[in-house]
Amino acid sequence: MKTQGQSLKKKVLAAFAILCILFIGIQFYRPEIPNPPVVADFTGPANVKAIFEKSCYDCHSNKTELKWFDKVQPAYTLVAQDVKEGRTGLNFSEWGKLAPGDQKAKLFEILNQVTTGTMPLPNYLALHHSAKLSKEDVAVLQHYIAGLMVEKVEDTAMINARSRQQAAKVNKMTKVPVTVTGVPYVDGYASWDIISTTDRADNNTMRVIYGNAIAIKAIHDNKINPWPDGAVIAKVAWDKIQDKEGNSTTGAFKQVEFMIKDSGKYAGTKGWGWGRFKTLNREPYGKTTDYATECINCHRPVANNDFVFTLPIKQ
Template sequence: MKKRKTFRDILAALLVIFIALQFVRPSIPQQPVTSDIQAPPEVKAILRRACYDCHSNETKLRWFDQISPASWRVAEHIKSGRAVLNFSEWDKIAAPDRAGKLWESVNQAIAGAMPLKDYETIHREAHITEKDLIILKDYLNATVKDHPGDTAKQNAAKQQYQNWIDGKMNSAQLPKTLNGITYMPDYKNWQAISTTDRFDNGTMRVIFGNDIAVKAVHDGKINPWPDGTIFAKVAWDQLENKDGNVTTGAFKQIEYMIKDSRKYADTHGWGFARFKTPQLIPYGKTATFTSECVGCHKPVADRDFVFTSPLKN
């Protein structure tokens, strides 16, 4: 009898707490739709079904989305989703960057990183099927603009190389991003651990890893990656000759990810940096640019925020 009374008391206490939580709900700002992506109906249907709840200002909350504490998680999804990509503010994305945003989105879907698994489990309609992916890929392929011909890219690469020979690209002081990360030229001596290409902007990329990263790959200890791991993702123009052979062209940019659980605790243990053009111009107008990086990598939080899958020998 005493045990039964204790059980009822616990249930009553939990019920009171649950009811009290319903009065503590996060605010989800209602923002205007300033513009929208222009796409074929079949593409828009997929985006609205699978993406718009978190990546637009047209969020549709179900009754179960508004029950605390689940509502706190939903609000966080929407806040971070809009920060990374908001289809309702498409006009705020520079025209040359729109294809890249779509490319990133589709590739995250292909990798299974989006929609987020805990969201998709409850919102089954958000699931992206193989048929959906084919539609999205075909749309991306159709929207990719022609890039400069091989001759123009080859000339750009030759001119860049000549500038390096002439010393015009040398700098007495290594550039530094606003969050304090200095350009590391030694990446050229690191081992390549993966590659990727970007058909949306005609570039190819090689991901290099320092000794700690390479050892982690060898030992199979990459989730989480050990402190001291550094990745350098280098992008070049992609050149293809008449025989179909692909080589690197002019340098475009380099991105770093540095693992230090304590130093970069606010960004999930990773320091982010990007240097653009041969002049190595640091990316970001303020030190908060790292929030953009974290937002992009958040879908792979279960892989220690790393998209790269090391190539196996």
């Protein structure tokens, strides 16, 4: 007659055998990680490119190099997903396809994420120690990116003329624009209360952040982490123009971005609907739904603040 110990041992061995079979079986599931040709690689200074190659290229280029442990399931599936999302948000192998302004914006985003420790991903660094950025690496990036930020100086008369031209070009909407993810343009935001203002040195823009009534009430009630459903935040950007006396004012209208909180409807994008509408024609940004991943990645450093960078101005 079998003892209780023998029966338990048999069950443990059977469970171990099943796990081994499953482990071997999943090795045959291999999501593709293609490395297409590099068509427009990053062409910045050699020391800057070396940092990107060391710490970013595995997930953000067409030059992904897998270590042996990256190829073992289930890690392999996670790596494949990281590479797919990484290339969607930023692909150094297609850097040359970006407009100069978009390149600066990406560099600004990169610097923001590396200085906050959001990138490279902590779970990636746990096994890929060589990708860790040193203080010297960060200093090199800061110096390079700071050198790209140049103020635009113009005469006051030219500034005023541009403002009049812009006012004459405001287009009336015949149909509400909607992004490919279904996020609508929200008209009337200019009459909302102002939450804060920011500048972007990377592309010389001035920004005003507005909040709808629900967002403003949440601020007053100190209930903004998380923000309540129905809250809408609008960030409007203009060219930043500086006259010869050093006074700054708004230039051409660039875009308006919306974050619409609906934890149910937008559960797949961190509870927010992300929308960007460019130029006075309110042209929706993003040709595929992957653009929302780009927005989330940019805001990932403030995930603990419900993905919102803006700190309301205290009255």
